[in-house]
Amino acid sequence: MTRRTSRRPRARAARGASRVGERIEVEVGPVAHGGHCVARVPAEAPAGDEPARDRVVFVRHALPGERVVVEVTEGSDGDSFWRADAVEVLEASPDRVPPPCPHAHPGGCGGCDFQHVAPAAQRDLKAAVVREQLSRLARIDREVEVEVVPPTLRWRTRMRYVELPDGRRGLHEHRSDRVVEIDDCLIDAGGQEPDGGDPTLETVATSYGTHQFSLAPEGFWQSHLEAPRVLVETVMRGLRPAPGERVLDLYAGVGLFAAFLSDAVGPTGKVVAVEGAREACRHAGANLGRDQVRSPTTVEHGTVERVLSTSYDEPFDLVVLDPPREGARRAVVEQIVDRAPRAVAYVACDPAALARDLATFAELGYPLRDLTAFDLFPMTHHIECVAVLERELRSPVHR
Template sequence: MTARPSGRDLVGERYDVEVDRVAHGGHCVARLPEEVPEVGGTVVFVRHTAPGERVTVEVTEGRVGDRFLRADAVEVHRPSPDRVVPPCSYAGPGRCGGCDFQHLTVAAQRRLKGEVVAEQLRRLAGIHRDVVVEGVPGDDDGLRYRTRMRFHPAGEGRLGLRAHRSHRVVPVDDCLLQAPGAHVAVEGEPRSGNVLTEVVLGRRYDVAEDGFWQVHQGAPETLVTAVLEGAGVREGDRVVDLYCGVGLFTAPLAEAAGERGHVLAVEGDRAAVDHARANLASYPWVEVVRGPVARVLQRAPHDAVDTAVDVVVLDPPREGAKRAVVAQLAARRPRTVVHVACDPAAFGRDTALLAEAGYELAGLRAFDLFPMTQHVEVVGTFTRR
């Protein structure tokens, strides 16, 4: 059986298009005009544009016959009223790929992110709800917020960041997202082994310099506040904190449950668990267990008394919790589940799984923890029907 021959490479071809809605992934959707030979009507995912604009796009990925193409908007003929000059000279087609929305006002960025979250909930979970994306208090311009940066060597002693969907490194002398005093790592250099101390709402946390920690300087406090409000932990509650990291949520959850309560914290990363145990040493009613979350839940006792919990908090990686974890946490019949998600599509899929398990989305907050980029953080509160 012979492989179907690929169509003509379209990279570098230019077309005029009308831009439709925003889509998950930092781009908007357009279609090539029907009269264009060979590719008329083909869907194009366009970066550096906004809904309602008329632009000339240059194809960056795709061939004749592909289901969709990728492209950059390289000329703007009818600009959106939300369009601005990007504050960073490295932002734009063919340049640094770290930012998706520098060409739009911060307010417009948040509105588009809300539309993306709402669309994913409709498509994946059948939930129709308007979503308002909140800014971090004090962050009005979306710049100088990142407390951690990872650069790549760019030659001649310079550092840089990669172009979009590419290994090509763009030299960057000053990233406008980098906060003063940010911790900088360079790809390929040995790990430092340094331990940083972070303070959130008066609590101290040790975390490896290259370990996971929210990059926006205001994110930890924002998320802790939202999670506590959603969880509604009562004194004496049994709480499970899944994907707990170094214990950012575990400590305030333990304080809310009190000494008559019990908190089980689960994390797979060895270094994070070591730090979590040290960070939580003053809460003897907290048990920190290392291992993959699904496996830890599966090997837990199945006696209803031993497994029943009141509140579950989970902050899974980008791909979400998935069916095995959702099924096992739902089997404990918590009255409340708080889901922290950094990917709207994964959140939509997990929301659908929780609905199958008898939980409804009772509350939803979304936060702009990554201004100038496509990324958005969601905190969903689910209650048992």
């Protein structure tokens, strides 16, 4: 699940003359992770016999194969790459469409990366990013299809606007503190957050049952209207939990997956939910109370790495992990493998972090069995994946 992170980039020390504002004609190359495409411009030849190398330019508002004029937004002579916006399209891709939002343009709101791209082509671009990250970082070569999850507009249940004078509101420009006034955001589903700090309630109805979840007004919850249902159903289908099994739910939030897993493993099973945010743990305790779920369920507060290194050092049949954007990393993966689960479901909002962790899992005897990708962030470059890993039959038990 995607946690909120700072949108402001770190300031980089200038290395040579600034090229910000310069306009260059380029041919746009492939899509890259992060909501931009890659173009290259000739760099000046260095001193000595070393050959000149093309400089990489990360271009927003463009599409692969297009010829565009870009305006440099970040970069100097000494930088290895620049950032730029496509400000004029000379040869357009057939996948280019008029953005539905009037604020989706260079110098406008930075919330959406792909409003200029037809929805089906957006999913193709995201699939290409996932394939490239899996191949480059995990040596996994497989086809990826990104599944559509309607709606593609008015899907975001929670928004954080910048409050402006006179009751107006806005959103930030891409990689900037500048605020663009927004009268109507087209990805905002229009939900109102409760006032006064009272918990809100979310009802998730799936093919595996229905649960209601309390959470703090500023607490984390999946953004897309359909995301909780889609992710629960995919995790349950991938793991096939059975009565009596023992389950670890890591980075558990307010207990979304734990609630449905508890129903599946029943009173003879066990579920342990681990979450680092104290407020989320408090709500998880209520959501997973005895009158809410079927199996004995424990909510443990603490970072996943610390909890697994000191507690629950016993076999578990199944593990679900839904880490923040940076992924789980090796120390946590090793602790998971040490519990010798028969299967692991990994919910990921960042394909690069997922690929790095999948490489570690495979090294330790848990290869990728299945991968499903969902377009749960339409009009943006973000994507959600669910990977299912299974222990190799001949792999040693790491205990």
